[in-house]
Amino acid sequence: MQHYLPHPGSQIRGGKENLFEVTGQGSVEAAPDTAIIQLGIVTEARDVQSAQDENKRRLEKAVNALYKTGISREDIQTASYTISPKYSFQDGKQTLEGYEVVNLLSVKTNQLSRIGEIVDTAVQNGVNRVDRVQFKLDHPQPYAAAALKAAVRQGYEKASVLAESYRVQLQTTPVKAVEVSHGFVPLEREGAALMAAPAASPVPVFPGTLMVTAEVRVFYRFG
Numbered sequence: 225m226q227h228y229l230p231h232p233g234s235q236i237r238g239g240k241e242n243l244f245e246v247t248g249q250g251s252v253e254a255a256p257d258t259a260i261i262q263l264g265i266v267t268e269a270r271d272v273q274s275a276q277d278e279n280k281r282r283l284e285k286a287v288n289a290l291y292k293t294g295i296s297r298e299d300i301q302t303a304s305y306t307i308s309p310k311y312s313f314q315d316g317k318q319t320l321e322g323y324e325v326v327n328l329l330s331v332k333t334n335q336l337s338r339i340g341e342i343v344d345t346a347v348q349n350g351v352n353r354v355d356r357v358q359f360k361l362d363h364p365q366p367y368a369a370a371a372l373k374a375a376v377r378q379g380y381e382k383a384s385v386l387a388e389s390y391r392v393q394l395q396t397t398p399v400k401a402v403e404v405s406h407g408f409v410p411l412e413r414e415g416a417a418l419m420a421a422p423a424a425s426p427v428p429v430f431p432g433t434l435m436v437t438a439e440v441r442v443f444y445r446f447g
Contacts, residue, residue: 242446242447243399245441246379246382246383246386246441246442247404248375248377248378248380248382248439248440249437250371250373250374250376250439253433253434254435254436255431256431257363258333259358259360260331261331261354262329262330262331263286263346265286265325265326266325266352267325268310269322269323270321271323275307275322276325281350282350282351283327283350285350286346286350289345293342295342300332301330306326308323308324308326309324336359336429340428340429356412358411358412359410359434360408361408364407364408368438372438372440374438376401379401379441379442380442383444383446392447393446395444395445398444399445400442401442402440402442404441405438406437407436408436408437410434
């Protein structure tokens with residue numbers, strides 16, 4: 225919810241209120257605790273039914289193999305399913321050559337050290353497309369709170385500098401603090417390198433760190 229507050233010099237309760245309005249940003253690093261692996265099964269055939277049947281066969285084999293690695297049913301979801309006609313063009317003439325079925329899956333895991341193994345298992349059992357691996361936080365609250373504290377602290381430091389510059393007394397307790405934004409940007413790794421790995425040696429995946437950020441707008445009285 226957005227709050228609207230008076231600026232310096234506006235009237236409050238019949239008196240004149242002097243306010244500094246400052247913004248503060250804070251950030252903390254966090255190790256990802258979850259990965260979303262996007263896998264795909266692409267099949268082509270002269271007719272739709274054959275393309276769908278082959279796609280389904282590959283899907284069932286891949287999913288059953290993933291279950292055996294410890295991935296639960298609720299952690300495998302269909303991200304998209306498309307059927308597209310395939311045409312050839314010659315001498316200005318369009319000819320229907322067949323159909324392509326693309327089934328994309330999102331696989332969630334907190335076993336980050338086993339991502340290479342999970343992808344390798346999927347590829348050996350019917351998956352023929354690996355789009356990307358996305359790293360995120362399933363439990364960002366502690367990091368968000370730390371980033372928010374850092375943002376408020378920076379806001380106070382800015383207000384203190386203003387008060388010192390204008391040679392006025394700053395009241396240390398803010399009139400109001402409004403959270404402008406917070407969150408993190410998930411990290412992504414391209415999947416092509418994972419898919420190119422030899423079966424006996426899955427590519428190790430290093431998640432790196434996420435940056436959790438917060439921004440606040442704070443109002444301080446001065447006199």
